[in-house]
Amino acid sequence: MLDLKNLYRPKSPEEAVRTLLETEGTGLYVAGGTIVVPTGSPSLDYLVDLTDAGLDYVRVEDTPDGGALVIGAMTRIADLATSPELASPTLRAIIEAAADMGTHTTRNRATVGGNVFAVHFPSDLPPAFLALGASIRLQGTDGPRDVSLEDFYARRSEVYRRGDLIVEIRVSVGHEGLASAFEKTGRTRVDVAIVSCAAAVAVSGGTIEMARVVLNGISPVPYVAADAGAYLAGKSPTEDVFREAGRLVSENVSPRGDHRASADYRRKVAGVMTARALSRAAGAV
Amino acid sequence: MTVAFTVNDRPVEVDVPPGEVLLDTLRGLGFRGVKDGCRAGDCGSCAVLLDGRPVASCSVLTGQAEGCSITTIEGIGDPAAPHPLQKEFLKRSAAQCGYCMQGMIVSAKALLDADPHPTEKAIRAGLSGNLCRCTGYVKAVEAIKAVADGKAGDAGDDGDAAPEHAGERYASVGRSVEKTEGLGLVTGRARYTDDFPVEGMLYGRIKRSPHAHARIKSIDTSRALALPGVHCVLTHEDVPRVPFSTAGQNCPEPSPFDTVMLDRKVRFVGDRVAAVAAETPVLAEKACALIDVEYEVLPPVLEPERAMDEGAPVIHDEDDSTGIEDAARNLAAKIDVEVGDVENGFTSAARVFEHEYSVQYIQATPTEAHISLSYLDEKDRLVVITSTQVPFHARRIVARVNGLPISRVRVVKPRIGGAFGAKQEVVLEDICAALTLRTRRPVKIKLDRGEELYASRTRHPQVIHLKTGVAEDGRILARQMDVLCNTGAYGAHALTVPSNTGSKTLPLYRSESLRYTCDSVYTNLPIAGAVRGYGAAQGFFAVDSQMDEIAHALGRDPVEYRLANAIREGDRDPIAEHVGEGKSGFERIIRTNGLAECWERVREATDWDAWHASLTEGTAGTPGSGPFVRRGLGMSLAMHGSGIPGDDMGAATIKANEDGSFHLLIGATDLGTGSDTILGQMAAEILGVPPKAVHVYSSDTDRTPFDVGAYASSTTYVSGGAVVKAAEQVRDRLLYHASVMMGEDQTKLVCADGRIAAPSGKSVPIEEVAHTAMYGDEKEQISYSASNMTFECPPPFAAAVADVEVDVETGRVDVRDFACAIDCGFAINPALAEGQIHGAVSMGLGYALTEEMVFDKRGRMLNANLLDYKILTAVDTPAIKAILVTTDEPTGPFGAKSVSEIPVDVVAPAIANAIFAATGVRLRELPFTPEKVLAGIETLGGE
Incomplete structure (x- = not known):
C-alpha cells in the first residue's frame, strides 16, 4: 500500500530527471503504474509521474542507415499493438508481443518504457526489441544518450545511472529482407510468459544471412542466444535447421525453476519456442 | 493534492x-x-x-x-434509463453475483464504441481483464454479441410462453424471468458489504503468522497502540477462549471444536496472531507491523502423508478442543464404511484395477473477498453485515464465542460477490464483532486478495486410492476407495467434505460391494473447507477416470460400459444410509434419473460421433489446429444430491399486501445464484400473480425466518419446499376471502392470472381480495410461515463431453468445446439454471487445468495473487454449452432437483479422458499443467 508524500507531474524529461534527483527521500518514476502502484512499498516518499512528459509517440525517423522506428517510452502497449508504423514483416515480433501482453486493461495502461525497464517478471517486449537490435535513449542530467538495449540488460550497472529516464526505444528498420516473429507459452493464454522467444531472420539467396534469437523467462534478464544465431548464419531456412537451433538453445540454457514452471520444463520449451519463432519469422519473408 | x-x-x-x-x-x-x-x-x-x-x-x-x-x-446508464448493454445483460441473466459485471459492462461499452461489430474472439479479448467466477463468461459474451448484432431482446423471458411440465401448465415457474435484483447488478447500484457507509467506522486488520507452526512466547502491543489513530489491538490475552468450529453447519456441529478466536499457538502461515482496529487501512497495516511477537518456532507438518507418522509434530496439542478423532496422531476425522464384502468381491473378480489419483489445494476465489462490517445499533445490539452463505449459523457462532445471547446479535447478508463454499464459514465475523465490542465503534475487515487465497478456506487436497474388481462380463463386484484427506491447520470440514467424496460418488456405478475409508489429517497448511462440489469433485475425478481406464482395458466402449453399470430409477443408493453428515444417513431411492438423456444430449451437442469416425486405428487423437496439436474428446458422468437429508431446514414467510402484491421473507441466502428470484417465482406460481408482484427479502436474522443457508445444493429443493408450503397457506386464505366475496364454495376456487375464479364463471381480481381481507369486515393480515425439512435427497445427474487440443511440444491443453447436460428435475428458471452450469463448468476447468496453490518448503504460499493463481479468463474459456434435461422429481417443488454443484464434478474426469483420447497419456494428478502433460507425453514416447 502506497503512503506517498508527493506525486509530481513534470512537463518534460529534463524536468522529470531533475525532480527525481532533487527531491528528498525515496522516489521512483511511474509510467502506467501497473506494477508500481499496486506493489509499491509504503516507505516510498514520492513518485514522478511521466504522463505529461511528452513521451507518448510512435514515429519513423530518417537515419543514415535506412530509418528508425522511434517509440516514446510512455506509449501504451495497446497503442503500440495497433500502430500503423509497425505494419511490416520486420517489426512483426513487436506487434505480436504487444498484442498478447497481459489483459486489455493492462495494455491500456502499461507503457513501452515500463515494460522495457521492469524485470519483475519476463516481460514480452524486450525479446522483440533485442532481436531487432534496438537501442534506448536515456535522459540523464547531462542530456540524452543512446545505449544498446543488450548492454542495458547485460551491463546495467555500467550503462545506467541513478535518475536516468528511458525516453524512447529506437529500432533500425533499414535491413532489407529482415523479418521477425514472437512466440510465448504460459499456463493459460493470458499469462506472464513461462518462456517467450523473438526471432529475427534475414534470408538472402536461399541462405540465412543473419538471425537473432532472444528468449525471456530463462534468466533474470532477457537471454540473447548467440550460439543459435551463429549456427543459423549461412544455413538454409528449413524446419530441420530451425529445430536444430531450438535444440542448441535447450542444450545451452540453464534456467531456474519457480512456482510457474520447473527449470527442466523451461529448458524444453525454450527450444520449442525458438524453433517456432524462427520458422514463422522465416516464413514471413 | x-x-x-x-x-x-x-x-x-x-x-x-x-x-x-x-x-x-x-x-x-x-x-x-x-x-x-x-x-x-x-x-x-x-x-x-x-x-x-x-x-x-x-x-x-x-x-x-x-x-x-x-x-x-x-x-x-442508470436504473431509470439503462444502456442497451445493461438491458441485455439483465434480460439474459448474464449477471450472477454481479461483483465483476460492472467492470465487464464498462469493458463491453468501450469495445463496442471502438468496434461496433466485433467477432466473438474480439469480444473475449475485450473482456480478458475482467475475471468472473460465476458465469463462465457465456451469457455476457452472448449479450454483447446480441447488442452488436442488433438482436437485443431476443433471448430471455418474453412473457408469452406458458411452460408445461408433467401435465401442468405454469405461469411463473419454468420461465427465464429477470433476476429480482438484476437491475441493481447491471447498473452498479446493488449494495455489497463494502458499500454500506457507516459513520465513525474503523478499519480492522489481522496480524498473521509468518510461521507454519509456532508457539507465541510473548506479544507486545505497546508500539502499535502508541500509534495515533490505532484504537484497539486484540491478542489471545484479550478475548474469550471458546473452542468452536468455524464451519457454518448444523447444530450440534459435526466438525471438531478445534479453533479459538485468537490462540497462543499458530498452525499455518497466515494464521491469526492479533487483530487491530484503526482509523485508516494504512494505519491498521502499520499497527500490525508494530506488534512485536516472540515465537517459539516448531517443526511443521507439510505433507499429509507424514502427518500420522510416529513422532510427527502434534498440531492440536491443546487440551480444550473436542471432537478430534485422534489429536495425538493429527487425525482430525476418520471414516470406514463397508457395504457387502469387498474382500470376497476382489477374490472372485476376474480383473482388479487399482490406481492412485491426487488432487490439489485450490481456493474458490470469489471476486469479492471475505468482508464483514459490525456495529452496535441504537439498542446496543450487535449488527454484523457480512458476506456469508450462512447468516443464521454465523449468528449462533458469533454470539457463542463472544459470550452474547443470540437475541443480541443480528446478522445481515446484503448482495454478495460470490462465495462457492468459501463463505460457509465464520472467517471474519467473530473477530470483527470482538473489535466492535471492545471499541464500541463500527469496524470493517476485508481480506486482501492474498489473505483470501491462503487465509480463508480452500478445497481439500486428497490422495485417492481406488480399487475395483470386475467380473468377466464387466460387472463391478467390489469397489474400495481409500482417501487421505488434508484438512489443513483446522478441521472445519474435516469429516463432512471427505464423507461426500465417497458417499456422492460410489453409488453412481452399481457394485455388489463397496468400502470407503478416509483419514482426514491436520497439516500446517491453509484451512480446507467447503468448495462447490464438496468432496464429490475430488471423488469423481478418480471414479470417472478409472471407469474410462477399465472400459478401455476390457475393450468396451467407455460410454456403453458406464451406462450399462450406472444406477437406475428404482435403485436404492447403497451407501446413503451409512454415510450422512457426520453420522449415519437416510435411505435413498432413486425416483428420477435422466442420465441416459443427458448423455444423448451432450453427444448431439458436440463432435462426439464425427470425431470418433475420423479416428485412425492404433493412433491416439486426430490432427488439431496446428502442426503439433492433437485433438481428443472425452466424457464423464456424475450424480450429486439436493440438500442434506434430515439436516437442512429452510423457512419462508409470506405476507399479503392490500394491493395484491406480496412479501416473501426467506432465510435462504442468494449468493448470486438467483435463489431470491426462483423462490419468488415459486410463490408467484402458487399465488397466481406475476413474479414481479412478489417482493423478496432474504438473509437477515432479525427479519426473515431461519434457513441453514446456501450450501449442499439445498436452496431450490429444501427452501423451495418451504416457500411452496407458505404460499399454499396464503393462497387458501385468499380463496376463503374470495369465497365470501363471491358467495362461492372455497374448495372449487382457482387462483391464477391475477384472479380468483369459480367454476360458475364468476371471478374477482386478487388485488380486490387482498384489499378486502385487510380492510373489509374481517380485517386480516394474511401472513404465514412454513418450514421444510426432508429425509429425501434426490440426485441430479450429469453427462459431459470435453473436446480438447493438446500441444504435444509444450503440453498446453486448450479446451475447444465443453458440453454439460444436467438432469435437474424441472428447472424453475432455465436461464439461471444454465448460468449455474456455465459457472460450475468454468470453475471445474480451472480445477482441471490451471488452479493450484503452490507452497514453499516452509509452508508459505508462493502464488497468492491473481496473476499467478490462474483462474480462467474469457479468452481461455470455450463457449460452454449448458443443457437442461427435464425429469419430474416427485419429492421436489414443481419437480425440481438441484443444479448448482454437480457440473463441477464432471469436468476434471472429462478433461482427463479427453487428454487420454488426444495423446494416449493418462494423467492421475490434478491440475493438468502443461508441464505434467508434456512429461506424460515424453514418458509415453519413451516406452
Missing part, C-alpha cells in the same frame, strides 16, 4: 493523499459500482473508462488522472 477530472461528464475536484488510487477516490465520491477485487490490476472488478478506455482503477493513482474524463458503470 488537488486533482480535477470529470466523472460521468461532470467536473469533479478532489483533495486526496498523493498515494491514493482512483478506485478509492471514486468509491469515496459515491461511485460504489466500482468494485474492489484484488488491488493489483488482475481482476477488473474496478474497471472504469479513462478517456474512453477500460483500465483497472486500483492501479491508477488519482493524481495520474488529472484532466481525464472518467466513466464509471453509473455513467453508462
Whole structure:
C-alpha cells in the first residue's frame, strides 16, 4: 500500500530527471503504474509521474542507415499493438508481443518504457526489441544518450545511472529482407510468459544471412542466444535447421525453476519456442 | 493534492493523499459500482473508462488522472434509463453475483464504441481483464454479441410462453424471468458489504503468522497502540477462549471444536496472531507491523502423508478442543464404511484395477473477498453485515464465542460477490464483532486478495486410492476407495467434505460391494473447507477416470460400459444410509434419473460421433489446429444430491399486501445464484400473480425466518419446499376471502392470472381480495410461515463431453468445446439454471487445468495473487454449452432437483479422458499443467 508524500507531474524529461534527483527521500518514476502502484512499498516518499512528459509517440525517423522506428517510452502497449508504423514483416515480433501482453486493461495502461525497464517478471517486449537490435535513449542530467538495449540488460550497472529516464526505444528498420516473429507459452493464454522467444531472420539467396534469437523467462534478464544465431548464419531456412537451433538453445540454457514452471520444463520449451519463432519469422519473408 | 477530472461528464475536484488510487477516490465520491477485487490490476472488478478506455482503477493513482474524463458503470446508464448493454445483460441473466459485471459492462461499452461489430474472439479479448467466477463468461459474451448484432431482446423471458411440465401448465415457474435484483447488478447500484457507509467506522486488520507452526512466547502491543489513530489491538490475552468450529453447519456441529478466536499457538502461515482496529487501512497495516511477537518456532507438518507418522509434530496439542478423532496422531476425522464384502468381491473378480489419483489445494476465489462490517445499533445490539452463505449459523457462532445471547446479535447478508463454499464459514465475523465490542465503534475487515487465497478456506487436497474388481462380463463386484484427506491447520470440514467424496460418488456405478475409508489429517497448511462440489469433485475425478481406464482395458466402449453399470430409477443408493453428515444417513431411492438423456444430449451437442469416425486405428487423437496439436474428446458422468437429508431446514414467510402484491421473507441466502428470484417465482406460481408482484427479502436474522443457508445444493429443493408450503397457506386464505366475496364454495376456487375464479364463471381480481381481507369486515393480515425439512435427497445427474487440443511440444491443453447436460428435475428458471452450469463448468476447468496453490518448503504460499493463481479468463474459456434435461422429481417443488454443484464434478474426469483420447497419456494428478502433460507425453514416447 502506497503512503506517498508527493506525486509530481513534470512537463518534460529534463524536468522529470531533475525532480527525481532533487527531491528528498525515496522516489521512483511511474509510467502506467501497473506494477508500481499496486506493489509499491509504503516507505516510498514520492513518485514522478511521466504522463505529461511528452513521451507518448510512435514515429519513423530518417537515419543514415535506412530509418528508425522511434517509440516514446510512455506509449501504451495497446497503442503500440495497433500502430500503423509497425505494419511490416520486420517489426512483426513487436506487434505480436504487444498484442498478447497481459489483459486489455493492462495494455491500456502499461507503457513501452515500463515494460522495457521492469524485470519483475519476463516481460514480452524486450525479446522483440533485442532481436531487432534496438537501442534506448536515456535522459540523464547531462542530456540524452543512446545505449544498446543488450548492454542495458547485460551491463546495467555500467550503462545506467541513478535518475536516468528511458525516453524512447529506437529500432533500425533499414535491413532489407529482415523479418521477425514472437512466440510465448504460459499456463493459460493470458499469462506472464513461462518462456517467450523473438526471432529475427534475414534470408538472402536461399541462405540465412543473419538471425537473432532472444528468449525471456530463462534468466533474470532477457537471454540473447548467440550460439543459435551463429549456427543459423549461412544455413538454409528449413524446419530441420530451425529445430536444430531450438535444440542448441535447450542444450545451452540453464534456467531456474519457480512456482510457474520447473527449470527442466523451461529448458524444453525454450527450444520449442525458438524453433517456432524462427520458422514463422522465416516464413514471413 | 488537488486533482480535477470529470466523472460521468461532470467536473469533479478532489483533495486526496498523493498515494491514493482512483478506485478509492471514486468509491469515496459515491461511485460504489466500482468494485474492489484484488488491488493489483488482475481482476477488473474496478474497471472504469479513462478517456474512453477500460483500465483497472486500483492501479491508477488519482493524481495520474488529472484532466481525464472518467466513466464509471453509473455513467453508462442508470436504473431509470439503462444502456442497451445493461438491458441485455439483465434480460439474459448474464449477471450472477454481479461483483465483476460492472467492470465487464464498462469493458463491453468501450469495445463496442471502438468496434461496433466485433467477432466473438474480439469480444473475449475485450473482456480478458475482467475475471468472473460465476458465469463462465457465456451469457455476457452472448449479450454483447446480441447488442452488436442488433438482436437485443431476443433471448430471455418474453412473457408469452406458458411452460408445461408433467401435465401442468405454469405461469411463473419454468420461465427465464429477470433476476429480482438484476437491475441493481447491471447498473452498479446493488449494495455489497463494502458499500454500506457507516459513520465513525474503523478499519480492522489481522496480524498473521509468518510461521507454519509456532508457539507465541510473548506479544507486545505497546508500539502499535502508541500509534495515533490505532484504537484497539486484540491478542489471545484479550478475548474469550471458546473452542468452536468455524464451519457454518448444523447444530450440534459435526466438525471438531478445534479453533479459538485468537490462540497462543499458530498452525499455518497466515494464521491469526492479533487483530487491530484503526482509523485508516494504512494505519491498521502499520499497527500490525508494530506488534512485536516472540515465537517459539516448531517443526511443521507439510505433507499429509507424514502427518500420522510416529513422532510427527502434534498440531492440536491443546487440551480444550473436542471432537478430534485422534489429536495425538493429527487425525482430525476418520471414516470406514463397508457395504457387502469387498474382500470376497476382489477374490472372485476376474480383473482388479487399482490406481492412485491426487488432487490439489485450490481456493474458490470469489471476486469479492471475505468482508464483514459490525456495529452496535441504537439498542446496543450487535449488527454484523457480512458476506456469508450462512447468516443464521454465523449468528449462533458469533454470539457463542463472544459470550452474547443470540437475541443480541443480528446478522445481515446484503448482495454478495460470490462465495462457492468459501463463505460457509465464520472467517471474519467473530473477530470483527470482538473489535466492535471492545471499541464500541463500527469496524470493517476485508481480506486482501492474498489473505483470501491462503487465509480463508480452500478445497481439500486428497490422495485417492481406488480399487475395483470386475467380473468377466464387466460387472463391478467390489469397489474400495481409500482417501487421505488434508484438512489443513483446522478441521472445519474435516469429516463432512471427505464423507461426500465417497458417499456422492460410489453409488453412481452399481457394485455388489463397496468400502470407503478416509483419514482426514491436520497439516500446517491453509484451512480446507467447503468448495462447490464438496468432496464429490475430488471423488469423481478418480471414479470417472478409472471407469474410462477399465472400459478401455476390457475393450468396451467407455460410454456403453458406464451406462450399462450406472444406477437406475428404482435403485436404492447403497451407501446413503451409512454415510450422512457426520453420522449415519437416510435411505435413498432413486425416483428420477435422466442420465441416459443427458448423455444423448451432450453427444448431439458436440463432435462426439464425427470425431470418433475420423479416428485412425492404433493412433491416439486426430490432427488439431496446428502442426503439433492433437485433438481428443472425452466424457464423464456424475450424480450429486439436493440438500442434506434430515439436516437442512429452510423457512419462508409470506405476507399479503392490500394491493395484491406480496412479501416473501426467506432465510435462504442468494449468493448470486438467483435463489431470491426462483423462490419468488415459486410463490408467484402458487399465488397466481406475476413474479414481479412478489417482493423478496432474504438473509437477515432479525427479519426473515431461519434457513441453514446456501450450501449442499439445498436452496431450490429444501427452501423451495418451504416457500411452496407458505404460499399454499396464503393462497387458501385468499380463496376463503374470495369465497365470501363471491358467495362461492372455497374448495372449487382457482387462483391464477391475477384472479380468483369459480367454476360458475364468476371471478374477482386478487388485488380486490387482498384489499378486502385487510380492510373489509374481517380485517386480516394474511401472513404465514412454513418450514421444510426432508429425509429425501434426490440426485441430479450429469453427462459431459470435453473436446480438447493438446500441444504435444509444450503440453498446453486448450479446451475447444465443453458440453454439460444436467438432469435437474424441472428447472424453475432455465436461464439461471444454465448460468449455474456455465459457472460450475468454468470453475471445474480451472480445477482441471490451471488452479493450484503452490507452497514453499516452509509452508508459505508462493502464488497468492491473481496473476499467478490462474483462474480462467474469457479468452481461455470455450463457449460452454449448458443443457437442461427435464425429469419430474416427485419429492421436489414443481419437480425440481438441484443444479448448482454437480457440473463441477464432471469436468476434471472429462478433461482427463479427453487428454487420454488426444495423446494416449493418462494423467492421475490434478491440475493438468502443461508441464505434467508434456512429461506424460515424453514418458509415453519413451516406452
